[in-house]
Amino acid sequence: xxxxxxxxxxxxxxxxxxxxxxxxxxxxxxxxxxxxxxxxxxxxxxxxxxxxxxxxxxxxxxxxxxxxxxxxxxxxxxxxxxxxxxxxxxxxxxxxxxxxxxxxxxxxxxxxxxxxxxxxxxxxxxxxxxxxxxxxxxxxxxxxxxxxxxxxxxxxxxxxxxxxxxxxxxxxxxxxxxxxxxxxxxxxxxxxxxxxxxxxxxxxxxxxxxxxxxxxxxxxxxxxxxxxxxxxxxxxxxxxxxxxxxxxxxxxxxxxxxxxxxxxxxxxxxxxxxxxxxxxxxxxxxxxxxxxxxxxxxxxxxxxxxxxxxxxxxxxxxxxxxxxxxxxxxxxxxxxxxxxxxxxxxxxxxxxxxxxxxxxxxxxxxxxxxxxxxxxxxxxxxxxxxxxxxxxxxxxxxxxxxxxxxxxxxxxxxxxxxxxxx
Numbered sequence: 001x002x003x004x005x006x007x008x009x010x011x012x013x014x015x016x017x018x019x020x021x022x023x024x025x026x027x028x029x030x031x032x033x034x035x036x037x038x039x040x041x042x043x044x045x046x047x048x049x050x051x052x053x054x055x056x057x058x059x060x061x062x063x064x065x066x067x068x069x070x071x072x073x074x075x076x077x078x079x080x081x082x083x084x085x086x087x088x089x090x091x092x093x094x095x096x097x098x099x100x101x102x103x104x105x106x107x108x109x110x111x112x113x114x115x116x117x118x119x120x121x122x123x124x125x126x127x128x129x130x131x132x133x134x135x136x137x138x139x140x141x142x143x144x145x146x147x148x149x150x151x152x153x154x155x156x157x158x159x160x161x162x163x164x165x166x167x168x169x170x171x172x173x174x175x176x177x178x179x180x181x182x183x184x185x186x187x188x189x190x191x192x193x194x195x196x197x198x199x200x201x202x203x204x205x206x207x208x209x210x211x212x213x214x215x216x217x218x219x220x221x222x223x224x225x226x227x228x229x230x231x232x233x234x235x236x237x238x239x240x241x242x243x244x245x246x247x248x249x250x251x252x253x254x255x256x257x258x259x260x261x262x263x264x265x266x267x268x269x270x271x272x273x274x275x276x277x278x279x280x281x282x283x284x285x286x287x288x289x290x291x292x293x294x295x296x297x298x299x300x301x302x303x304x305x306x307x308x309x310x311x312x313x314x315x316x317x318x319x320x321x322x323x324x325x326x327x328x329x330x331x332x333x334x335x336x337x338x339x340x341x342x343x344x345x346x347x348x349x350x351x352x353x354x355x356x357x358x359x360x361x362x363x364x365x366x367x368x369x370x371x372x373x374x375x376x377x378x379x380x381x382x383x384x385x386x387x388x389x390x391x392x393x394x395x396x397x398x399x400x401x402x403x404x405x406x407x408x409x410x411x412x413x414x415x416x417x418x419x420x421x422x
Contacts, residue, residue: 023197023218030206032215032225034172041225042175043165045250048405050162050257052110053176057253061179067106070176070253072236073213073226077103077179080212080224087208097201098181098222105180108173111260114164118268121157127276139326142273143334147341154342160335161261162404163342182222196221258397265335270319328389332356332396343404352403356396363395364388 034041045051059074061067069077084101087093130149136142150159158164165174172178184191196202206216209224213232217223226233234244242249323331333353340346365388 026203026206029227030210030215031218032227033218034178034223034225035219039172040166042172042177043170045254046247049250049401050165051250051254052165052174052257052260053107053254055109058107058176061106062103065103067103068176069103069106069179070226072233072240072242073177073179075236075239076213076226076232077224080209080214083208083212093201093204097199097205101181103179103181104183106173106178107176108171110161110165110170110174110257111264113170113174114161114264117158117164117169122159123268123272123275127272131276136276139273139322142276143269146269146272147334147337150338150341151346159338159342161264162257162339165257177226177228178217178223179225180220180223184220184222186220192219192221256397256401258401259394262332262335262393262397265338266323266331267319269331269334270322274319274322328393329357329360332360332393336400339400339404345404348403352400356399359395359399360392363392366391 032038032041043050053070055068057071058068059071061069061074061077068074081101084093084098088095088097088101126146126149131145134145136145158167158169164170173180184195202221209216210227210230211232213227213230213236214224215227217225228234228244228249237244237249242252333356336353336356337346337349340349340352
């Protein structure tokens with residue numbers, strides 16, 4: 001019995017075993033197992049830092065649907081497409097195999113995916129559920145409640161973009177390295193076997209993909225993945241002055257997710273507070289005053305109790321003014337705490353926060369430029385040397401990333417173990 005969405009846990013386990021037994025015994029160099037062996041493929045660089053591609057380095061692979069991939073990956077696909085189409089014309093491939101050989105799904109913008117996730121799983125539940133009945137007087141009170149919310153649900157939810165990217169809620173296609181040649185469902189193993197694996201031409205297809213620098217996803221037979229260790233991909237990358245033998249691809253073509261994440265973090269906090277303030281401009285308190293004392297004992301004393309309404313909540317001003325009021329150190333410390341909570345490492349906050357502040361001051365002192373600068377004022381890519389404050393932010397975020405890299409991602413301790421092991 002193969003798996004589908006209705007399978008129980010036990011059925012899923014048995015179905016997975018059956019699928020593995022059915023799947024051809026291809027050489028390891030031809031297939032990737034994205035689900036189990038390489039779940040972070042395209043989500044992290046060779047050093048373990050979570051990354052996301054810059055859109056300016058993407059190239060269209062399907063004009064009609066405006067689907068894109070990293071430029072040299074797109075070039076490799078177009079060569080593969082021409083080869084398959086010629087093979088079909090010569091009847092070396094059946095015309096029905098993968099129908100019209102085009103990309104059906106490709107790169108997806110992670111900011112949009114995360115925004116949808118945040119609204120549905122964090123924004124609305126926090127504002128419309130968790131805060132009901134609570135008295136929020138100021139933004140700092142709001143932040144304290146948010147931290148409590150994070151601690152309570154961090155085992156189930158991804159609060160930062162970094163953790164969202166690593167989660168199963170985020171597709172590997174955000175990388176620009178993965179292309180789907182079909183819209184088939186990933187959960188139906190029976191269809192995978194009947195429509196692909198059992199087809200006599202499938203073995204030839206996998207070999208053809210390998211020749212053009214791609215491997216096939218074992219768990220999605222219609223999905224091809226850029227093999228960065230292949231000669232073909234290396235040769236095509238050279239056309240763009242890229243060396244695929246080290247981390248250059250990610251250094252030049254990708255942002256660290258934290259660059260986007262920190263701006264999002266501040267923006268969402270302001271947005272949530274502004275939304276809360278819009279419907280909670282005042283709050284009430286119960287005022288208790290001592291009226292008289294009997295026998296020097298509270299039990300025999302008299303009190304007046306009154307409810308004071310219409311006390312103003314701290315104003316949620318325009319975003320830039322509101323955020324600047326608290327300063328970068330306030331938000332960097334808060335961001336660090338949330339990241340540590342998500343990684344079950346909150347006990348290290350005091351130590352890490354002290355060091356992070358030192359890096360912030362170091363960045364301000366040096367105002368060092370860096371490639372692919374992110375503009376934290378606009379939430380958009382920036383160009384050129386950063387301001388002193390932006391350099392301080394960058395140094396701080398690099399420190400946070402360094403401390404929170406998940407060394408358990410890799411199966412080996414060798415250099416570049418994830419992308420370039422053939």
